[in-house]
Amino acid sequence: MAIKATRVSTWGADDTFILIAYVSEVLYVSGENGAGRDMWKLTPNQITNYFMSVYIGQVLYTFTICLVKASILFMYLRIFPGETFRAVLWGTQAFNAAVGISVTIVGVFQCHPIHLAWTVWRQDGQSQGWCMNYILIGVIHGGVQVALDVWMLILPASQVLGLNMRWKKKCAVFFMFSLGIFLTAASAVRFGFLLKYQEGTHNFTTDSYPLAVWSNIELSVAVFTACIPSIRKFLVRFVFKSLGETTNVQLDQGQDRSSRSTSKRSIRHAADSVEDSSPRL
Numbered sequence: 001m002a003i004k005a006t007r008v009s010t011w012g013a014d015d016t017f018i019l020i021a022y023v024s025e026v027l028y029v030s031g032e033n034g035a036g037r038d039m040w041k042l043t044p045n046q047i048t049n050y051f052m053s054v055y056i057g058q059v060l061y062t063f064t065i066c067l068v069k070a071s072i073l074f075m076y077l078r079i080f081p082g083e084t085f086r087a088v089l090w091g092t093q094a095f096n097a098a099v100g101i102s103v104t105i106v107g108v109f110q111c112h113p114i115h116l117a118w119t120v121w122r123q124d125g126q127s128q129g130w131c132m133n134y135i136l137i138g139v140i141h142g143g144v145q146v147a148l149d150v151w152m153l154i155l156p157a158s159q160v161l162g163l164n165m166r167w168k169k170k171c172a173v174f175f176m177f178s179l180g181i182f183l184t185a186a187s188a189v190r191f192g193f194l195l196k197y198q199e200g201t202h203n204f205t206t207d208s209y210p211l212a213v214w215s216n217i218e219l220s221v222a223v224f225t226a227c228i229p230s231i232r233k234f235l236v237r238f239v240f241k242s243l244g245e246t247t248n249v250q251l252d253q254g255q256d257r258s259s260r261s262t263s264k265r266s267i268r269h270a271a272d273s274v275e276d277s278s279p280r281l
């Protein structure tokens with residue numbers, strides 16, 4: 001926001017999407033759902049609230065990760081002008097949107113009636129309705145996200161390697177884009193816990209805790225990764241420039257002190273010379 005406010009960079013679609021994603025991510029990570037506590041030590045209302053929080057969190061997670069990837073792809077569209085590459089980016093954008101929208105809708109309507117998503121545990125098989133296996137859908141979605149993360153690392157790398165610039169600058173640009181590997185790693189770790197969770201559980205609140213933690217980490221890393229270019233501009237524009245100006249001022253002050261010191265030594269030397277050359281009385 002500071003970069004946009006100071007007009008160092010213009011506002012674009014990538015900024016709009018990451019801003020919405022950030023708000024959604026804050027809502028997700030701030031949710032208090034009881035994960036990590038023994039389910040059978042919670043009250044019935046607490047258990048119901050836990051499953052309601054999980055239901056909301058599933059929808060927010062899918063929505064947020066889709067927006068973050070859309071923001072990154074829009075950023076690529078800003079940077080790289082090649083027509084063929086831009087067509088690939090738009091194709092990736094369409095795929096990401098299709099996955100995000102479809103899984104979000106499935107998440108919202110995973111049970112019929114909807115309230116069974118957080119009350120089915122009370123029904124003892126007596127409920128009039130149904131719920132789909134959303135954990136399996138989550139596993140499929142998680143695998144797709146890991147593959148999409150890898151693909152989105154390959155996309156800029158294929159362009160940076162062909163840029164006509166000095167190798168030092170090329171390495172710096174390549175390093176900036178390669179930081180997305182942390183998002184891929186977080187997605188892969190979360191996917192591993194998702195596979196383990198799919199095997200079954202007798203205590204949802206305790207067994208889902210690692211998955212909840214890594215979902216939080218993944219979304220936080222995702223938002224940070226999407227903001228890296230703006231962070232770089234902020235550092236170059238304000239931090240490094242200020243440090244450079246401070247260094248120049250210090251150098252100028254040092255030169256002034258050195259000049260004054262040299263002048264004083266010259267005056268003392270001249271005075272001594274005058275005294276030495278004077279006749280003794």
